[in-house]
Amino acid sequence: MLELENVTKLYKSGRGAEDISFALAPGEVLGLLGPNGSGKTTTMKAIAGLIPITSGSIRICGIDALNNREKALRHVGCLIEAPALYPYMSVRRNMQMAAQFYDNVDDARIDEVLRMVSMEKYANDNTRVLSLGMKQRIGLGLALLSKPKLLILDEPANGLDISGMMYVREVVKQAADNGAAVLMSSHLANETGLVATKVAVMHECKLLAVATMEEISNSFELLEDYFISVVGERR
DSSP states (O other): EEEEEEEEEEEEEOOOOEEEEEEOOOTTTEEEEOOOSHHHHHHHHHHTSOOOOOOOEEETTEEETTTTHHHHHTTTEOOOOOOOOOSSHHHHHHHHHHHTOSSSSHHHHHHHHHHHHTTTGTTBBBBSSOOOHHHHHHHHHHHHTOOSSSEEETTTTTTOHHHHHHHHHHHHHHHHHHTEEEEESSSSSHHTHHHHHHHEETTTTTTEEEHHHHHEEEESSSSSHHHHHHHHHHO
């Protein structure tokens, strides 16, 4: 579903992401785990075509995403950083605006997604009056709108309360159960471990290790212990 090979994006500051390689299959949830500034968002932006890469290759559903970006991104739904919303439009109107970019999204699908993210009660409210957590739910809904084969979520629990975080986990698991590949980032090991099937440790712009949760749990009691072990070995 997703293949990265030696993807590098470096900024003038020297920050970014360097030599990133991993693959993601249908039904898998890969958690990018690392502190702020480790390269997680840069990697996701590169996959989503939001920034040009310095070198490497990206394939989405077998399509070269660098040379055929529009075709590749038809299979992608993403929430990267804060959701881009029209503040003086209603939640429903924001959904309708996004739906114009897809062939398979109608009002019935919008209603379905609003229910999925528990925002149906606020469908006619302007987004400017909503809380950060509610806006995050709308962003998640926008990412799910087209039933993507690849779902990219950058810190999806940002701004959410406990119940909201639990809901995000269920949405992610449901998407994976329906055959989507999910790439999500977090700096919280516990939150990542609750939903990911694989974990990729990122630190100082590099991908240090990738392992399944089963492999990790066979050797470590906590995901934090695995992270510290991997980072400590590379220092």
